[in-house]
Amino acid sequence: MPLTIYKRGKIWHLRGTVAGRLIRETTETSDRKTAERIKAEVESRAWQRRLDGPGAGLTMAEVFHAYLDADKSDRFLLKLAQHWKDTPVAEVYPETIRRAAKLIYPEANEPTWNRQVIKPTQAAINYAAGLGWCPRISVKRYTEDPEIKTPATIAWVRAFHTQALVDGLPHLGALCMFMFGTAARVGESCRMTWGDVDLSLGTAKLYLFKPTPWNRVAHLQPELVAAMANLPTNRKTDELVFDYTGRGSLRGAWNNVCKRADIERLTPHCCRHGFATSMLQAGYDVKTVAERGGWKDAATVLRTYAHAIKDRSVTNVLFDTPAAQEAEKKIPSIRKIRRKKA
Template identity: 30%
Template sequence: MPLKLYKRGKVWWISGTVHGQAVRESTRTHDKEVAEAIRVKKEAGLVSDHVFGPKATRTFAQAVESYLKAGGDARFIGGLDDGLLCHFYDTPLKDIQQNDLDDAARKLYPTAQPETRNRQCYTPFVAVWNHAVKNGWADVRQWSRPKKPKGTNVVRITKRRAGTFPVEYEHAARFIAAMSPGPAMLMTTLFYTGMRPIELFALEAGEVNVTGRWISLYKTKTGEPRGIPMHEFLVPIFTSLLKRPGLDKEPRLFRTPRGEPYEQIATDEEGRGGGGLKSAINGARRRSGIKDIAPYTGRHSCSTGLVVAGVHPHIKDQILGHAADDMSRHYTHVPQAPLIEAINKLPVPDAWHALPWLEDPLAWSGRLAEGTGRRTDLEKRREA
């Protein structure tokens, strides 16, 4: 039965079955000619899938569209006029080889360093490819990434960017002390879980098990669920935030000082796209004089801190979400003692323990640090 158009309200819809594949979806257009073109393309695609299989017909553009609909990160994907999407647009996935990806990186970022090409070209491409693999549109493939030049004759003197390296926890504590309580709680959690900022922005009350010292994370950058152990230092923070009124309507735990959930904007290692943390970070830098901390610093510091504490690499990778085999996903919601024991090895400096908002995190969450606008809540608290 071929696909047919029918009108529902002012919008045209497609309905029918082609080679056993049932379709009922909106064309999202009022224009019948446009709707007919969409219908023809959809039907042709279903016929091609039946005859040749999806691996032979799916294009990079189709993979990107599906990836973004599934919640993938649009940053660095580009559009119809530039970036990866423009470069590979109608190219069938089966025709893209390693040299094609390397060529795209050179053309899109001709003067960039290897790490920049990796972050802005290879990483988003591989994310789209892996999504296509899950859909059965492409084969699993190990893509090679650019490497830094080796050899003692290669010297690059560049300034390290905040968020691309770890810091000592004593140093981080001084920075956190200069933040308003709300963002300070979020940054503290980043340092003691190793979570990505975008994961913590989306964290919901139902994903936190304080009694079991466990966070079951289902909204991740990679799209794969994982379980995260809760450091004992975070227990009073989560216990307090879980008492926030209205969590049944807006379940996200961490809020700005105005009580609004943080925007779920992807944050890179340089701190760009901070999803509402940018102002808090800049303010703390100004007040503390510390310039080398960004949202991603917590993840790097957590990783390094676990290594220094002698935690086994496999345990460390599980905590950070680097090891996500099929079996581990079955237990994302089950507290695992070895991981909880490992995370508790991260040090908690006295300066962090002494932060006044720890006495009642929820009550302090709406206050602002001294020097923030006209509010000097922390200054008044110290004078008291």
């Protein structure tokens, strides 16, 4: 059946066989003349591939379509498709991709360029290479110098929670404790509804949708259960537990609580770092820490989330001498803070 155009709703579509290849796709236009031009271009590319090989005339748009049709992750692909459009794959070189990263995300840094441009673009092209459409490509990553985050400690978390209660922000205080106690990300925590929580069993179900949808059940420690149980709420199953919609909605209040509590201004993600570091320093193996904290790869825990003890005297343990631990700042109680305010 020759390639024809037909209308579905207001949009023209293509259907038929060209050079032995079945084609069914949309022209994404409601203009018939434009649709006819697209039809001619599709026919030309199909014959070019038939005569010159499958990689002839291959475009980045076709590469991304094939990648998505194979149920690969669509994370970051929208901006990539908008940038590359119908650029021939033959004109895409490793350095072209590296430069594209800076053009697409001019305000970003090396980890973002690697994660959101270089890695997915290379993956899509190499998937097409696996189909025999084009040669494989290898792109040198940008050297990353990741910002070292300070892990939250239980003392810091309790100070934050105490100040949040004084400030009339119980949901924010409980959120901080929750992220530290479960290693939950901000997005996971803010999406959680009361229907996902069972305080009597001390469990909470967390959902992560990117890069691959999955869920896990986190354990809630008694102190955390108490903090959540004391939240002023009707606990409707569809009601958000912590009353915040995401990182942006809590940033200002979070920083203000840190300032009033006179503690270091850590980010919410430092609570996840604190979970991993505290568990490892308590003697638990990295596999257990990864399992309990929702990391699929234990190596990620060691590479990114584990932080060394700064006290040099820890090596005294080699001679059975107690280490001289750094004295932690004494955390005031709610009562003392209220007296001070009065």
